[in-house]
Amino acid sequence: MDTSFASRLGIEHPLIQAPMSGSTPPALVAAVSNAGALGSLGAGYLEPAAILEQAAQIRALGDRPYAIGLFVLPDEFEADMAAVAKAREQLDALMAREGLDVRTSLPPRWAPRFSEQFAALCEARPAVAMFAFGVIAPAQLRELHRRGIYVIGTATTVAEACAWADAGADAVSMQGAEAGGHRGTFLHEAEDAMIGLFALLPLTVQAMAGYAREVPVIAAGGIMDGRGMLAAEALGAAASQLGTAFLGCPECSAAEAWKRDLPRAGEHQVTTIRGFSGRAARGLHNRFVEAMPQATGLPYPVLNALTAPLQRAAAEAGRGDLLSEWCGQAAGLVRPQPAAELVARLMHEYRLARRSLAH
Known part of the structure; x- marks a missing residue:
């Protein structure tokens, strides 16, 4: 080497x-x-x-x-507030359907x-x-x-x-x-x-x-x-x-539900996702990806900030299917140790x- x-x-x-x-x-x-x-x-x-x-x-x-x-x-971001309102409505409806007792809010900064x-x-x-x-x-x-x-x-x-x-x-x-x-x-x-x-x-x-x-x-x-x-x-x-x-790894702070899903992941389940953050990212095709449109009109980091409450609530509820389960193509080869x-x-x-x- x-x-x-x-x-x-x-x-x-x-x-x-x-x-x-x-x-x-x-x-x-x-x-x-x-x-x-x-x-x-x-x-x-x-x-x-x-x-x-x-x-x-x-x-x-x-x-x-x-x-x-x-x-x-950039240090500052301008958001389309009409698109923000629409995305919040969609996310709040999803969380209500999935039984998560949390709703979106406008952060102090994106x-x-x-x-x-x-x-x-x-x-x-x-x-x-x-x-x-x-x-x-x-x-x-x-x-x-x-x-x-x-x-x-x-x-x-x-x-x-x-x-x-x-x-x-x-x-x-x-x-x-x-x-x-x-x-x-x-x-x-x-x-x-x-x-x-x-x-x-x-x-x-x-x-x-x-x-x-x-x-x-x-x-x-x-x-x-x-x-x-x-x-x-x-x-x-x-x-x-x-x-x-x-x-x-046990030292990694990824949600336990996310960790549990990785060894079972098939290579065909890893896809390109925009619905969590507004920027293309690779992860598991799960319930959230199916429920939310890929194009909300909101860029990163605006959409990323709006989905943050959902992510925290999903992690606490053990709902890996509602998390951004980012992973590479060979996720099924992960070895917990x-x-x-x-x-x-x-x-x-x-x-x-x-x-x-x-x-």
Whole structure:
């Protein structure tokens, strides 16, 4: 295994736990990092004070490198209030039909201010900063580098990878169509950027080879075991980023109903969903997806904020079928076990797969 990428970050294994916002509490991040991989705090939904608080908790649990992931968004959003009213009516009716004693409300803000989240990230000073939904400003990237923070940009096409490389990112994380959760697409329509990971990797590696500096390529999407990590490496990946594989860990804060549904998930049940957040995301086709229209006219993060009360109530009621059960294409391969054990198992599988191919 090429260990240059891992060595640069100060980790033992070229393995990244994806920054899944809402599901990566400090206990999970620290457990992964302490096991020699790169744990990642998904901070897309967190206010600045919470980012700093959770970063402090991660540091208290160990002194290993870790990452913080953010969504690149405007600080302010304008919403079509007529569409908001219609969506609230639909969501309230759904919750009433499903017996959930909660209704929508208008939040003070649709989402945290990215500029304030970014400032908190800089203050927390993780080893790595990861971004999705767009490219950060040149001044922001310079500030991260001034603080010694390694920058990874999420891309779903070669053009997006080049946009990050042109901006000065240290590495690009290529999100194949198999990946779970929100699509990181920002230069294309989401439907046009649903490219299989094993086609996307060699195309991106070829494009990155044209740069005067080295730009490592990280593989993300559908990788659930050491065999998948080896396959990604064979296609030029410097590391593998796994998200769904860690959802079954006891340290993960995903709802228990969601965790229970994953091992039973068929690959054909993973679909592209807009009805939860207004942005294309990959997860299980469940009761909510069937009941709510995919196009409410509301973008992210407006719809995401409106569905938040439903999600909390559904989690408390054990209703996985009403949750945004984000997951990758191979969710059925999830293996519930402590995060440190999973990291060790993944690396053991990787070594076994490599030895088997050598004979």
